[in-house]
Amino acid sequence: MPTISDPKLIVGMERPDDAGVYKLRDDLALVVTLDFFTPIVDDPYTFGQIAVANALSDVYAMGARPILAMNIICFPINTMDISILQETLRGGSDKMHQADVLLVGGHSVEDNEFKYGLSVTGTIHPNRVLTNSKAKVGDKLILTKPIGTGIISTAIKAKMADDISTQTSIESMKTLNRGPAELMSKFNVRACTDVSGFGLLGHACEMIEDTDVGMTIYESNVPILPGTKEYAKQGLIPGGTYRNQQFRVHMIDNNGGLSEDIMHILFDAQTSGGLLIAIPEPDANKLLSAMHEKGISDAAIIGEITDEPKGRIVIK
Numbered sequence: 001m002p003t004i005s006d007p008k009l010i011v012g013m014e015r016p017d018d019a020g021v022y023k024l025r026d027d028l029a030l031v032v033t034l035d036f037f038t039p040i041v042d043d044p045y046t047f048g049q050i051a052v053a054n055a056l057s058d059v060y061a062m063g064a065r066p067i068l069a070m071n072i073i074c075f076p077i078n079t080m081d082i083s084i085l086q087e088t089l090r091g092g093s094d095k096m097h098q099a100d101v102l103l104v105g106g107h108s109v110e111d112n113e114f115k116y117g118l119s120v121t122g123t124i125h126p127n128r129v130l131t132n133s134k135a136k137v138g139d140k141l142i143l144t145k146p147i148g149t150g151i152i153s154t155a156i157k158a159k160m161a162d163d164i165s166t167q168t169s170i171e172s173m174k175t176l177n178r179g180p181a182e183l184m185s186k187f188n189v190r191a192c193t194d195v196s197g198f199g200l201l202g203h204a205c206e207m208i209e210d211t212d213v214g215m216t217i218y219e220s221n222v223p224i225l226p227g228t229k230e231y232a233k234q235g236l237i238p239g240g241t242y243r244n245q246q247f248r249v250h251m252i253d254n255n256g257g258l259s260e261d262i263m264h265i266l267f268d269a270q271t272s273g274g275l276l277i278a279i280p281e282p283d284a285n286k287l288l289s290a291m292h293e294k295g296i297s298d299a300a301i302i303g304e305i306t307d308e309p310k311g312r313i314v315i316k
C-alpha cells in the first residue's frame, strides 16, 4: 500500500499500530479504528458485549478516550433468526453505555456468515498519543489481562472446556480496557498496544521490530487463564496461533527451552485481550499497584525492554 504523509497525520500506516491518529488542533487529535468478526461464543448478547469491548480496545491502546461508534453488521437474513441479531446489538449497546460511548449509526449488509463490530472515533491530546514502538531500555512491561482466549474458545467449540475456564475467559473478553487506560493516563507511559489476533508475542514483536531495543519476557510472570495449559497440551490450538508463531519465530530466543505448548500459549490469538504497557521502572510498580487496587487483579509485570539483542525477544 502507498504511504500517505500529511503533517496532521500523527499515526498512519507506515508502522503497524492500533489506530489512526489525526491532529485537528494543537490540543486535540482524532483517533479512528474499526474491528468486526464472527461469533466466538454461542450466546448472542455475550457476543455483542465482547465485540464492542474488542473494538473499543484499540482506542484505549492509544491512550485515548472513545466517544462515538457505528455498528458494522453482516447478517444472513434468510437463514438466521433475526432475534440473534437483536440480542447481539443489545449486548453491544449495553457495553457501549458502560464505556460512555454513543452509538450514532451503522451499516448492515446481507452475508453468508454473521459478523458484528464497530467503527470507533475517540479523542486525545496530540502530546499524549501512545504508539506501540517508543519503549526505552529499562522500561517494564505490564500486561493487564490473562492470555489463552483463543485456546479456550477452541476447547469450547470442541465441547471440551469446563465451566470455570469458559466463564473466566468470557468474563475477561467482556471486560473493557477502560480501567487500565484511565490509570495509565496518570503516568508517563512510553508505549502501549493491546493484545489481540497476533497473540502476546506477536504484539510484543511489533513493539520492538525495526527499533534499537530488545525485550525479555519472564514466562512464569505471564497471567494465563485457567484451563489454557491443559487444553494446549491436548492440542486444542487455533489455526491463527500456529500462523502467529510461524510468522515471528525468527525474532524469538527460547533459550530456556520452554515447551511447544507454552510457546503456543504465548502466541495464542487473543480476542479482546489486555493492554501491554511499557513504562519506566519506578512508575511501573505504582501503576501496577493502582491497577490491583482498582480490581484489575490479573495485571502483572511480565518483562522489560533491553539493550540487546536488538529487535529480538528473549523468553526466560
Ligand code: CO
Pocket: 017, 018, 057, 058, 061, 193, 194, 195, 196
Ligand atoms: Co490493537
Ligand code: CO
Pocket: 018, 034, 035, 058, 196
Ligand atoms: Co484491532
Ligand code: CO
Pocket: 018, 061, 062, 063, 130, 131, 132, 191, 192, 193, 194
Ligand atoms: Co498504542
